[in-house]
Amino acid sequence: MAESKNNIVTHGLSGKVGDLLVFSQRNGKTVVSKAPKDRTGELSDKQKAHKLKFQKAVLYAKGVLNDPLKKELYEAKADNSIGMSTYNVAVADLLNAPDIEEINLSGYEGNPGDVIKITATDDFGVVAVTVKIENADGSLVEEGSAVNNGAEWIYTTTASNPDLAGDKITVQATDNPANLTEETKIL
Structure with a gap:
């Protein structure tokens, strides 16, 4: 790909020249590139x-x-x-969907008011994080939205959960275009 700067012949030129070159405008510069070939065959x-x-x-x-x-x-x-x-x-x-980088369960012991910390990132921004806690048999203990404190998302539990063995904690992170990333941890 070539760039043409301040060239009176190619300034503002855009389009295809035969089957050889393509001229386009990017940030006030004329860019010259090889013309693309027609695709043959089926897409996978x-x-x-x-x-x-x-x-x-x-x-x-x-x-x-x-x-x-x-x-x-x-x-x-x-x-x-x-x-x-x-x-x-x-x-x-x-x-680009959000990334769930860490689910910190060190503050969760099955009591109301326990805290689960989630580190979730996105190239633009994470808009929501939800947490779902299920017992080993699949029954729902609780679910809800985490709160963003600027550095991480914090979920404060509301239900008592005395038996944590085999419990499943599922975290979902969503961004502006509604991309969803999900990660599960088993206790």
Whole structure:
């Protein structure tokens, strides 16, 4: 890929030249690249899934640009000096689900008021974390939303749970485009 800076011949040029070159504009610069080849053959299932996810990301980003509140949030994260537009940030947000980095159960002993700490991150931001506690037999002990204290998410238990052996604690983290990540720990 070549870049043309302050060239009066190629300034503002965009489009395809034959089957050889493609001219495009990025951040006020004319970029010249090799023309893409036509695809032959069927897409694999993995390629189809990736294509569908990217299509959803494009639709999400277009929706963000049409929603003034969401657009303002994404604009704050955009950096046009390196080619990262509001649109690019929104596409990337949909393509990247949150990460649950840690579930700290050291403060959970089965008593009301015990604390479970969750470290969850996202390229743009985690908007919600939920916790579900089930007994070994699958019966629900409790579930609810954790509270963000800035550094981590805190879930304060409300139910008594005297027998912790084999209990399952499931944590879900969600971001703006509703990507969901789930992690489970067994006591």
